[in-house]
Amino acid sequence: MRPSHFLPLALLISLLFFAACKERSGRVRIVFSADTWGELEDCGCGSQPSGGLARRANALFRLRGAGGALLLVDGGNIHSGLDTEGALRLSRETVSLMGLMRYDLAVLGPRDAGLKSGTVRQLLADAAFPWLGGSWRKGRQALGLDSAWVKEAGGLVVGVLDHVDAEYAGNRKIAGHVEDRLLERVRMLRPYCDVLVVVAAVDPRAPEPLARRLAGQVDLLLVTGGATATTEAQDVGGVLVASVGEKGGALGQLEVEVERGRQRLRRWSLLPLDGAFREDSLVADRVMRAKDVERAYESLRREQARQQKLRELGLKAVDLPGEDAGARYAGASTCLACHGDQYDAWRTSAHASAFAPLLREGRDGDFAARRAVTGWMEKGGWLSHAETPELDGVQCEACHGRGSRHVKSGGRLVDDLAPDPAAACLRCHPAPAPVEPHGLEAQK
Ligand code: HEC
Ligand code: HEC
Ligand code: HEC
Numbered sequence: 006m007r008p009s010h011f012l013p014l015a016l017l018i019s020l021l022f023f024a025a026c027k028e029r030s031g032r033v034r035i036v037f038s039a040d041t042w043g044e045l046e047d048c049g050c051g052s053q054p055s056g057g058l059a060r061r062a063n064a065l066f067r068l069r070g071a072g073g074a075l076l077l078v079d080g081g082n083i084h085s086g087l088d089t090e091g092a093l094r095l096s097r098e099t100v101s102l103m104g105l106m107r108y109d110l111a112v113l114g115p116r117d118a119g120l121k122s123g124t125v126r127q128l129l130a131d132a133a134f135p136w137l138g139g140s141w142r143k144g145r146q147a148l149g150l151d152s153a154w155v156k157e158a159g160g161l162v163v164g165v166l167d168h169v170d171a172e173y174a175g176n177r178k179i180a181g182h183v184e185d186r187l188l189e190r191v192r193m194l195r196p197y198c199d200v201l202v203v204v205a206a207v208d209p210r211a212p213e214p215l216a217r218r219l220a221g222q223v224d225l226l227l228v229t230g231g232a233t234a235t236t237e238a239q240d241v242g243g244v245l246v247a248s249v250g251e252k253g254g255a256l257g258q259l260e261v262e263v264e265r266g267r268q269r270l271r272r273w274s275l276l277p278l279d280g281a282f283r284e285d286s287l288v289a290d291r292v293m294r295a296k297d298v299e300r301a302y303e304s305l306r307r308e309q310a311r312q313q314k315l316r317e318l319g320l321k322a323v324d325l326p327g328e329d330a331g332a333r334y335a336g337a338s339t340c341l342a343c344h345g346d347q348y349d350a351w352r353t354s355a356h357a358s359a360f361a362p363l364l365r366e367g368r369d370g371d372f373a374a375r376r377a378v379t380g381w382m383e384k385g386g387w388l389s390h391a392e393t394p395e396l397d398g399v400q401c402e403a404c405h406g407r408g409s410r411h412v413k414s415g416g417r418l419v420d421d422l423a424p425d426p427a428a429a430c431l432r433c434h435p436a437p438a439p440v441e442p443h444g445l446e447a448q449k
Contacts, residue, residue: 016153028266029199031160034258035076036068038203039229042116043095044084045292051114055277056254056315057101060283064256064276065106066285074159074280075108080204080229080249081114081167088120091131091302095232097131098295102288103239104133110154111187112167112204113138122147122300128157135205140183142171155192157199161263164198164418166190168205173230184218191222199268200261208231209248218240245274256280310388320382332407332421333385337400339412347401350444356399364390364397376433379403404429404442 038061047057069075074225075447082097085105097118103111111134117125118141125148131135138144141153154165168187170182187203193203200347202225207233216226220242227247234250235257249257255277262270337357343347351357359377363369369390379396379401387396403407404421423429426442 011082016151016155019155029160029162030264030266031074031199032260032262033074033076033159033161033163033200034068034260035078035163035200035202035225036065036141037078037080037227037257037259038253039080039227039249039257040082040114040231040251041083041232042251042253043087043092043099045095045099045295055279056101056252057278057284057287057289058253059286060278060282061253061256062102062106062285062288063282064278067282068256068258068276072355074161076109076156076158076201077162078165078204079103079108079111081112081206082116082122083111084113084117084231086116086119087305088124089302091299091306093120093127094125094302095299096128098291100128100131102291105288108134109156110165112132112165112221112229113134113141113150114174115206115322118143118169137167140174140187141173142165144199148318153194157195161199161261162197163200163202163206164194165202166194168203168206168207168215169208172208184215188218188222191219195222199266200224200259202227204229204260209233212246215237216244216246219244223346224261224268225273226259231238234275234277235273236275245273247275247277253278259274265299290327301385304418305332307392308384308425309389310392311382314388315382318382331410333409334380334396334402335412336379336395336409337398338395338404340401340408344401347443350441351401354444356403359399360390380407384436399433 044056045058048058051299065077066429085092100111111132113125117128118138118377122143125143129148134354135154135156136150137152137341138148141150145152152167156163166187169183171183173175175182177270180239193200193205201223203219203223204227205212205215206229209228209230212226212228212232219226223244225245225247225250227240229248231251232248234255235247238247240246245259247257249255253274258274260270260272260274261268278377296441337348360374362371362377363373368374374387375381376389377399379398379399379400382388384408387393390397404423404426407421410421
């Protein structure tokens with residue numbers, strides 16, 4: 006088979022150039038991110054928020070400050086996988102910010118590659134760095150992406166290959182075949198490269214079989230697609246197998262030192278992006294603005310879906326007072342932080358679990374859901390279990406009204422909260438029994 010089938014001509018020429026100077030010495034650090042899944046902000050999870058592009062930018066700044074050659078590679082799944090205008094906006098902003106962070110390369114992951122070709126093309130067009138994605142048929146044919154990337158850094162030649170297993174490629178029968186193709190590319194590049202990395206979208210629970218096939222040939226197998234972050238890389242026949250985890254919570258680093266063609270050091274380390282890193286204010290600002298735009302698109306999309314549903318149900322949209330006042334449904338988990346007592350009482354009540362039986366019986370789509378969710382068919386309220394699962398159940402705001410402005414004000418602002426929450430009972434109970442509203446079960 007012609008080698009050019011696997012490696013583009015330009016790459017072959019640069020390889021020939023690198024081959025001229027063998028027995029190299031040098032040192033390089035390759036820093037990896039992967040599986041951002043459209044999460045531009047940190048997880049916001051209480052005392053230990055992790056991830057977020059603003060933190061990533063700051064961590065990279067520090068890593069670069071330590072000096073030495075550094076390559077920066079994203080292993081893919083930048084996109085959330087949601088094919089909406091709002092989600093695409095977020096991914097485009099991510100790609101643009103990655104350019105600002107001086108990424109050297111990004112790999113197309115399943116969530117990115119699953120988008121329409123036109124959408125992926127928009128992402129590629131925004132990037133100030135090259136992409137790998139030739140292992141996807143679409144990547145190779147529609148987008149003209151390569152399957153191999155080579156760069157010199159710190160006196161060493163670093164090669165990166167992408168790989169997509171048959172499951173992701175949507176054809177189990179060709180499992181052996183796609184691995185053979187990867188091995189062929191590996192064998193071709195190995196003689197020229199001091200460091201060889203394979204970024205693989207494979208089943209994160211079982212990367213060992215692939216690692217065994219690559220034994221002795223590849224330095225690092227970076228597993229993407231939601232594998233748990235690896236502090237200690239597993240060594241499978243000389244191949245380090247590692248992952249940076251999901252939602253951009255950590256960066257991974259591979260350090261390699263070579264002396265006259267011999268590896269003296271090869272080390273994997275994980276850098277959790279936690280409170281130890283400040284947020285870069287420029288990036289944080291851009292992320293905040295991008296999220297605002299995304300929210301605007303998202304509420305437009307939801308509103309269109311709502312109008313459509315109302316038409317299907319034969320109802321006319323009647324906007325409730327306050328629907329447009331700017332307050333949104335925040336969800337009961339938001340209230341927990343400050344109203345632990347009410348939350349604890351409510352959590353075990355008949356209201357909190359009102360939706361579960363409907364879901365079990367497959368009746369979550371019909372009128373019965375009206376009494377079992379928060380803000381049924383209202384603007385910004387519950388639409389369906391698939392679209393707005395965070396509003397399943399009769400939550401705090403079903404009685405108290407939309408709470409986002411109250412939450413944002415740290416509890417100071419109570420204007421948007423219903424002045425008489427007991428009046429809400431009548432919407433769902435013709436004649437409710439007088440009970441302590443948060444712990445119904447306990448009262449019985
Ligand atoms: C079924 C309707 C309903 C639900 C659901 C509900 N509440 Fe209430 N809540 C009320 C009513 C009615 C009052 C007024 C009680 C009173 O005056 O005795 C109230 C009062 C309160 C108060 C004022 C202090 C107090 O305890 O009287 C807070 C704070 C509060 N609720 C928070 C919450 C939070 C947080 C949730 C969700 C975890 C929640 N509520 C869920 C109906 C509800
Ligand atoms: C950042 C903390 C915080 C969060 C989050 C929060 N609250 Fe409050 N909430 C407060 C404070 C502070 C008060 C005033 C307490 C007081 O005066 O007793 C208050 C008061 C209330 C009251 C009583 C209002 C009144 O008129 O007296 C209700 C009802 C309430 N909150 C509901 C909610 C609901 C529902 C949520 C979630 C959507 C929520 N709160 C989230 C801090 C918070
Ligand atoms: C959004 C609709 C909704 C609102 C508002 C609401 N409820 Fe309920 N409530 C339910 C549903 C659904 C259940 C589950 C049992 C059922 O289907 O009746 C329930 C259960 C209950 C129960 C327990 C009944 C049982 O069989 O276990 C009581 C008591 C109750 N609600 C009282 C109230 C009171 C008092 C209020 C106002 C403060 C209120 N509810 C507001 C929907 C609602």
